[in-house]
Amino acid sequence: MAFRQERVDTSPKVFDEIKNTTCYMCACRCGIRVHLLNGQVRYIEGNPDHPVNKGVLCGKGSSGIMQHLSPARLSNPLKRVGPRGSGEFEEISWDEAMELATGWLDNCRRTDPRRLAFFTGRDQSQSVTAMWASKFGTPNHAAHGGFCSVNMAAAGLYTIGGSFWEFGEPDWEHTRYFMMFGVAEDHDSNPIKTGLGQLKGREDAKFVSINPVRTGYSAIADEWIGIRPGTDGLFVLALVHELLKSQNVDLDYLVRYSNAPWLVREEPGHPEHGLFLRDEDGNPLAWERENNAPVNALLPDISPALAGTFEMPDGVKARPAFELMANRYLDASYSAENVAERTGVSAETTRRVAAELAHAAFEQEIELEVEWTDWAGRKHDRMIGRPVAMHAMRGISAHSNGFHTCRAIHLLQMLLGSIDCPGGFRYKPPFPRPCPPGPKPAGKPGEVKPMEPMPGPPLGFTTGPEDLLVDENGNPCRIDKGFSWEHPVSSHGLMHMVIHNAWAADPYPIDTLFLYMANMAWNSSMNTKGTLDMLTDIDPETGEYRIPHIIYSDAYASETSYYADLVLPDTTYLERWDCISLLDRPISSAHGPSDSIRQPVVQPDRNVRPFQDVLIDLGARLGLPGFVNEEGAPKYPGGYADYMVNHERAPGLGPLAGWRGEDGESFGRGAPNPDQLQKYIENGGFWHHDLPKSQQYYKHANRDYLEFAEYMGFIPRAEQVVMQIYSEPLQRFRLAAEGHGDVQPPDDLRERVKTYFDPLPIWYQPIEESMVSLDEYPIHAITQRPMAMYHSWGSQNAWLRQIHGYNRLCMHRDLAQEIGVGDDDWVYVESHNGRIKCQVKTMTGVERGTVWTWNAIGKRRGAWNLDKDSAEGEKGFLLNHLISELLPAGSGGRRMSNSDPVTGQAAWFDLRVRITRADDKDKRSEPVFEPLQRLPGALDRPKDLRFGEEFLPEGSWRRRQS
Numbered sequence: 001m002a003f004r005q006e007r008v009d010t011s012p013k014v015f016d017e018i019k020n021t022t023c024y025m026c027a028c029r030c031g032i033r034v035h036l037l038n039g040q041v042r043y044i045e046g047n048p049d050h051p052v053n054k055g056v057l058c059g060k061g062s063s064g065i066m067q068h069l070s071p072a073r074l075s076n077p078l079k080r081v082g083p084r085g086s087g088e089f090e091e092i093s094w095d096e097a098m099e100l101a102t103g104w105l106d107n108c109r110r111t112d113p114r115r116l117a118f119f120t121g122r123d124q125s126q127s128v129t130a131m132w133a134s135k136f137g138t139p140n141h142a143a144h145g146g147f148c149s150v151n152m153a154a155a156g157l158y159t160i161g162g163s164f165w166e167f168g169e170p171d172w173e174h175t176r177y178f179m180m181f182g183v184a185e186d187h188d189s190n191p192i193k194t195g196l197g198q199l200k201g202r203e204d205a206k207f208v209s210i211n212p213v214r215t216g217y218s219a220i221a222d223e224w225i226g227i228r229p230g231t232d233g234l235f236v237l238a239l240v241h242e243l244l245k246s247q248n249v250d251l252d253y254l255v256r257y258s259n260a261p262w263l264v265r266e267e268p269g270h271p272e273h274g275l276f277l278r279d280e281d282g283n284p285l286a287w288e289r290e291n292n293a294p295v296n297a298l299l300p301d302i303s304p305a306l307a308g309t310f311e312m313p314d315g316v317k318a319r320p321a322f323e324l325m326a327n328r329y330l331d332a333s334y335s336a337e338n339v340a341e342r343t344g345v346s347a348e349t350t351r352r353v354a355a356e357l358a359h360a361a362f363e364q365e366i367e368l369e370v371e372w373t374d375w376a377g378r379k380h381d382r383m384i385g386r387p388v389a390m391h392a393m394r395g396i397s398a399h400s401n402g403f404h405t406c407r408a409i410h411l412l413q414m415l416l417g418s419i420d421c422p423g424g425f426r427y428k429p430p431f432p433r434p435c436p437p438g439p440k441p442a443g444k445p446g447e448v449k450p451m452e453p454m455p456g457p458p459l460g461f462t463t464g465p466e467d468l469l470v471d472e473n474g475n476p477c478r479i480d481k482g483f484s485w486e487h488p489v490s491s492h493g494l495m496h497m498v499i500h501n502a503w504a505a506d507p508y509p510i511d512t513l514f515l516y517m518a519n520m521a522w523n524s525s526m527n528t529k530g531t532l533d534m535l536t537d538i539d540p541e542t543g544e545y546r547i548p549h550i551i552y553s554d555a556y557a558s559e560t561s562y563y564a565d566l567v568l569p570d571t572t573y574l575e576r577w578d579c580i581s582l583l584d585r586p587i588s589s590a591h592g593p594s595d596s597i598r599q600p601v602v603q604p605d606r607n608v609r610p611f612q613d614v615l616i617d618l619g620a621r622l623g624l625p626g627f628v629n630e631e632g633a634p635k636y637p638g639g640y641a642d643y644m645v646n647h648e649r650a651p652g653l654g655p656l657a658g659w660r661g662e663d664g665e666s667f668g669r670g671a672p673n674p675d676q677l678q679k680y681i682e683n684g685g686f687w688h689h690d691l692p693k694s695q696q697y698y699k700h701a702n703r704d705y706l707e708f709a710e711y712m713g714f715i716p717r718a719e720q721v722v723m724q725i726y727s728e729p730l731q732r733f734r735l736a737a738e739g740h741g742d743v744q745p746p747d748d749l750r751e752r753v754k755t756y757f758d759p760l761p762i763w764y765q766p767i768e769e770s771m772v773s774l775d776e777y778p779i780h781a782i783t784q785r786p787m788a789m790y791h792s793w794g795s796q797n798a799w800l801r802q803i804h805g806y807n808r809l810c811m812h813r814d815l816a817q818e819i820g821v822g823d824d825d826w827v828y829v830e831s832h833n834g835r836i837k838c839q840v841k842t843m844t845g846v847e848r849g850t851v852w853t854w855n856a857i858g859k860r861r862g863a864w865n866l867d868k869d870s871a872e873g874e875k876g877f878l879l880n881h882l883i884s885e886l887l888p889a890g891s892g893g894r895r896m897s898n899s900d901p902v903t904g905q906a907a908w909f910d911l912r913v914r915i916t917r918a919d920d921k922d923k924r925s926e927p928v929f930e931p932l933q934r935l936p937g938a939l940d941r942p943k944d945l946r947f948g949e950e951f952l953p954e955g956s957w958r959r960r961q962s
């Protein structure tokens with residue numbers, strides 16, 4: 001018998017060069033080391049020195065190779081020559097593409113800059129895109145936060161000056177009780193995984209997951225609480241009830257760090273009812289128990305009352321915010337028994353979890369022998385910690401009650417005294433910031449003029465009716481109706497409403513829709529079929545599309561490419577400069593601030609340009625202030641890399657904090673350093689500053705940290721950040737709805753504003769759920785992100801497709817039995833907006849009244865340069881078809897957006913459905929669309945997409961025998 005013999009080389013040469021850059025296979029921004037052989041990407045590993053992932057690389061990160069080599073990559077600028085959606089394009093030069101884009105944009109700018117709506121998806125350059133929009137003069141700009149997790153961000157920033165993920169993290173080292181509410185696995189992916197690994201390795205720590213579905217992180221929780229979707233806020237407020245009732249609340253912490261003692265005016269009907277009483281200098285007042293008199297609540301060493309009703313010298317009555325809060329949640333309606341039916345969590349479980357929280361916080365107190373100085377200059381010889389930490393993301397955010405639920409979670413953390421202390425939730429610099437931080441959004445009437453920049457950024461933080469972007473009749477100024485009476489605190493805009501409102505010319509028509517990296521003709525839109533109709537709808541009066549021009553930039557031939565008039569092909573993340581900036585979406589840890597870069601590790605082999613280079617070029621061609629110098633020449637002729645080094649937001653403050661100053665010796669502030677990028681490259685692609693131990697906790701009240709934060713430009717002044725259990729900005733909106741003040745809501749929105757702008761966290765039934773018949777639609781339907789995928793990018797990746805090539809509708813076995821289906825059976829799923837067909841997978845780790853599926857696996861057949869018969873198109877499906885961007889008509893016939901009424905967050909997870917067995921013979925998911933044809937210039941699409949074979953020695957039996 002003859003054996004094949006091959007000499008095994010145990011140390012093959014796998015690279016001849018390594019370049020450090022930042023992963024972009026999900027939102028975490030881990031450091032990676034890209035191994036190159038003969039100038040080609042050979043291998044990707046995690047950067048062991050990087051502060052985000054410390055060498056850990058996930059499956060997505062490794063699969064970046066196939067993202068970089070994807071046949072879906074666009075290769076040339078494209079101009080539409082056939083009807084929208086037909087895929088009829090011609091390849092054009094970049095000169096022609098830029099002239100076309102500049103012409104449309106210039107026309108908008110000269111006539112009415114609002115005619116441009118510029119929205120970006122999951123891009124990581126939002127400080128430059130926002131600046132560009134502001135200099136262009138349009139308020140119609142946002143990134144994807146409005147349909148992702150603005151509730152989480154806004155509620156945190158208005159409550160504690162920070163939030164989860166990019167804003168803060170659990171103290172993994174010391175936490176003993178960790179609660180995770182809902183989640184999206186593509187946010188904070190590797191850091192959470194390594195943190196959970198740390199917790200699971202300790203016997204004294206418990207991980208409790210509250211999630212209708214037991215997958216992903218929940219699968220390794222010590223306790224899984226399969227809550228009903230949209231009821232987390234009620235469960236949290238029941239925990240608050242139990243803690244208040246058992247007096248397990250850290251009153252000292254609340255007095256020192258929150259507005260619990262601030263006096264709230266009690267004078268119903270008065271224009272300032274419910275606002276804080278203030279002294280002549282505007283300081284809030286508290287009631288000093290020692291001398292029984294009002295006192296400036298911001299003074300140190302006072303002993304303010306937390307309960308009681310107090311009469312001021314002028315006769316005005318007031319009560320501390322704490323008392324209002326405690327009275328509210330001590331009400332029996334929040335008892336564990338009374339919320340059990342709605343939440344699906346037994347009273348016994350709620351009470352036990354409350355007791356466990358109290359035990360961890362107060363019986364397992366931590367002391368670190370670290371001296372620190374508080375904001376008032378008082379020295380402390382140790383740091384006291386309450387080892388309870390929490391985390392939440394999109395699972396909580398994507399409900400129409402998500403803002404208040406996120407506020408409730410932060411309230412719970414405050415009551416336990418566990419924010420930024422050892423063992424608790426910890427801020428990541430540049431957070432905490434004042435609650436809320438600045439700036440205010442620009443774009444009011446009079447602030448938008450042809451050929452002029454706006455006086456500020458299009459997004460910001462409103463603190464009362466006078467900050468809204470509305471006209472004198474209360475009508476919205478923005479195309480997405482952000483910062484209007486419909487959603488006054490929409491800090492991230494409402495991307496999910498842009499196409500609908502532009503199509504409906506409500507509040508006005510636009511000319512050009514400019515999208516970057518947002519697959520809005522498919523998985524990033526609600527009501528996908530309706531959205532396609534809107535994109536292709538022709539105005540009979542003009543004979544033009546109702547949205548006349550669509551410019552789209554992406555690296556890949558997504559479904560949205562087919563609906564653009566002009567496609568600007570972007571590079572892959574391994575072919576570009578990028579800046580993960582502290583001015584933008586920071587990657588710091590609780591130990592200190594960090595930022596990082598991407599560098600081109602390989603050069604593009606197609607006729608593509610990095611989007612940020614293109615944007616900067618467009619800015620120069622249009623002559624936008626900030627993008628041209630005094631002579632009118634391009635200010636950043638070197639593109640984004642030039643901008644990253646030389647742009648200054650304020651003197652000395654630029655996109656990158658490391659190696660500033662002409663000699664590169666300073667950080668945080670300093671003149672631009674021409675060698676800055678080289679320094680980043682030499683340091684592995686990132687900069688990190690470890691805070692001294694004395695600054696690592698209590699950052700909201702830590703004098704040395706606050707002074708550092710002021711120096712770095714994180715906060716305007718080194719003043720204590722006071723956490724807000726009671727939110728005065730919300731009360732200001734409510735007062736307006738009650739008829740007070742000059743800026744008034746339209747009458748048909750008064751009740752809505754009064755209801756939802758409660759200064760204390762509230763729970764209400766998710767709005768869609770309250771408007772549809774629950775007999776007709778008895779089942780909750782939600783989506784999740786798998787760990788192995790990052791939105792539609794991941795589901796075309798040759799390696800990752802092998803993990804999730806199609807999705808199923810997952811349901812509890814009991815529910816499946818009721819419906820009369822089993823594994824692999826086909827079902828119809830119907831909502832008030834439509835019907836889909838898909839296949840079933842049964843399981844037990846899911847709340848019985850809830851079905852779920854992975855998001856963004858289903859693809860339009862033929863898109864992404866995939867075969868039209870690929871599983872993603874045949875068996876993959878989207879719930880998006882079922883979710884409407886509009887709620888059912890209310891009593892006045894008006895249809896409001898399907899959003900959180902405070903922030904405008906898209907309420908993806910409020911969906912209610914009914915499910916029936918599908919017995920027809922066609923075994924394909926529905927709706928079925930015509931396959932898309934390949935775009936001109938589409939790359940070769942080999943039948944088997946292989947990688948690595950070319951690196952094997954000639955004659956190796958492992959090479960394909962072809």
Ligand code: SF4
Pocket residue numbers: 023024025026027028029030053056057058059060061062189190
């Ligand atoms: S967690 Fe995200 S950023 Fe980190 S390696 Fe994985 S895909 Fe890349």
